[in-house]
Amino acid sequence: MTDPEVLGVDEALEFWDKRHKSQGELRSGGDLSYDHAANEVFYALRLGRLIDILGLAESPPWQRHLLDAGCGKGFFARGMGRFGHRVDGIDASPHAVEECTTLGGVNETYAVSTLSRWAPGHLYDAVYCVDVAFHIMDDDEWAASMANLASLVRLGGMLLVADHGADEDKVWGTYQKTRASSRYDRLFAQHGLARRAEFEPYGFRDTPAGFHVFAKDA
Amino acid sequence: MRPLELAAAATRPGGRTVAATGSDDPSPNGPEKSHVGPLDTVVLALDDAAATEPLAALLGTVPDGARVLVLLPCAVVEIPVGRLVDTAVRGASSVAAVVPVDDRSHPVALLLERSRSAPSVTWLPSRGFVDLDADQSRRLAAELVLGGATARAQAMADAARIEVLRRRAVAAEADVARLTEVAARLRDAAERLRTSRSYEVGQALAEVRKAPFSGAVKLPGRLRRAGRPASGR
Numbered sequence: 001m002t003d004p005e006v007l008g009v010d011e012a013l014e015f016w017d018k019r020h021k022s023q024g025e026l027r028s029g030g031d032l033s034y035d036h037a038a039n040e041v042f043y044a045l046r047l048g049r050l051i052d053i054l055g056l057a058e059s060p061p062w063q064r065h066l067l068d069a070g071c072g073k074g075f076f077a078r079g080m081g082r083f084g085h086r087v088d089g090i091d092a093s094p095h096a097v098e099e100c101t102t103l104g105g106v107n108e109t110y111a112v113s114t115l116s117r118w119a120p121g122h123l124y125d126a127v128y129c130v131d132v133a134f135h136i137m138d139d140d141e142w143a144a145s146m147a148n149l150a151s152l153v154r155l156g157g158m159l160l161v162a163d164h165g166a167d168e169d170k171v172w173g174t175y176q177k178t179r180a181s182s183r184y185d186r187l188f189a190q191h192g193l194a195r196r197a198e199f200e201p202y203g204f205r206d207t208p209a210g211f212h213v214f215a216k217d218a
Numbered sequence: 219m220r221p222l223e224l225a226a227a228a229t230r231p232g233g234r235t236v237a238a239t240g241s242d243d244p245s246p247n248g249p250e251k252s253h254v255g256p257l258d259t260v261v262l263a264l265d266d267a268a269a270t271e272p273l274a275a276l277l278g279t280v281p282d283g284a285r286v287l288v289l290l291p292c293a294v295v296e297i298p299v300g301r302l303v304d305t306a307v308r309g310a311s312s313v314a315a316v317v318p319v320d321d322r323s324h325p326v327a328l329l330l331e332r333s334r335s336a337p338s339v340t341w342l343p344s345r346g347f348v349d350l351d352a353d354q355s356r357r358l359a360a361e362l363v364l365g366g367a368t369a370r371a372q373a374m375a376d377a378a379r380i381e382v383l384r385r386r387a388v389a390a391e392a393d394v395a396r397l398t399e400v401a402a403r404l405r406d407a408a409e410r411l412r413t414s415r416s417y418e419v420g421q422a423l424a425e426v427r428k429a430p431f432s433g434a435v436k437l438p439g440r441l442r443r444a445g446r447p448a449s450g451r
Contacts, residue, residue, distance in 0.1 A: 121297050
């Protein structure tokens with residue numbers, strides 16, 4: 001049962017679509033406590049962390065196929081596309097995806113979908129989910145979303161999910177709930193994923209968020 | 219090939235084709251529902267290719283050696299590769315083949331084989347994959363079989379779409395050429411009419427009717443011009 005103090009699955013979808021309509025490019029999916037300039041730096045820093053972890057498209061002898069799970073208005077997908085990766089971006093907000101499609105480059109494709117329901121006819125070299133998992137308030141939906149993302153990674157591929165690095169669940173408000181690191185470990189282990197590195201904090205101002213980095217070994 | 223013919227072909231000697239518990243196969247002489255043996259092939263039709271829970275449950279109950287023919291309600295390009303690979307690997311099963319079948323509601327079949335031991339995939343070492351454990355072999359083979367099938371189907375669909383567009387382009391170019399020729403003929407006809415004597419005379423008389431005085435003043439000149447040869451204009 002969903003806590004009445006937090007957003008349910010449908011309420012959350014509506015909330016984010018409205019927020020993407022009403023807020024600018026960066027604040028709509030960024031941190032509302034930051035102004036545009038601070039969000040600009042925050043976005044650039046996270047894109048840099050993604051590139052650090054996933055590498056450039058030239059790193060392997062082939063172009064990597066990535067999934068941006070919960071792409072919002074597409075900042076990271078466009079960034080990874082500009083670095084030569086092929087990117088599929090999905091988001092539950094039709095408004096955000098429409099904007100992505102308008103702004104997107106040749107390396108990107110976008111679709112409206114929740115994280116739990118995306119079932120393409122291919123796998124990904126890497127799936128990343130930036131600051132979306134902790135906005136899924138419903139635990140069943142969160143588990144279904146994470147399990148689905150895990151199933152979309154090819155053998156040897158990577159899964160990056162942003163959350164806090166603490167080992168406890170915590171509700172921060174009506175639309176933010178962080179999960180314990182060990183929950184990610186247990187859930188992803190069922191899908192052949194093992195932690196590849198220690199939790200990688202963003203290191204921006206005082207945010208405790210960062211990337212959990214997993215690789216598919218089996 | 220029809221699903222049951224395929225199931226019969228996939229069944230080992232001494233085995234039977236049986237329906238998965240809960241599967242509701244309406245076809246005459248369809249598979250029987252009974253206890254599954256290691257030589258049997260179980261037929262399971264999914265209502266939603268991405269909702270793999272019935273398949274996961276089935277793989278948890280069939281014995282080693284048994285095969286499972288999963289009928290999918292989608293085209294090959296739409297096969298949810300991730301979900302099916304994951305379900306097969308977690309159910310200690312190998313993906314042996316993806317086969318289009320002659321069935322409107324379930325046009326694709328997936329043949330799985332339950333086996334706790336590492337699958338014998340002879341072509342993996344030749345592709346550079348060595349020292350894999352059972353789950354890794356299963357996953358890699360499943361990824362290559364399913365991913366390869368969807369990629370080939372996508373490539374064929376893309377090629378078919380390109381061919382349709384190419385034919386439309388050729389037809390459109392032919393239309394353009396034909397219409398250009400028609401336009402040229404009409405332009406010529408219009409020019410001939412504009413420069414014809416009868417046109418000049420007609421115009422002059424029309425002007426006289428409209429404005430009798432000024433028309434009559436201009437009339438001699440117009441008639442003179444109409445009297446000149448067209449090539450001299």
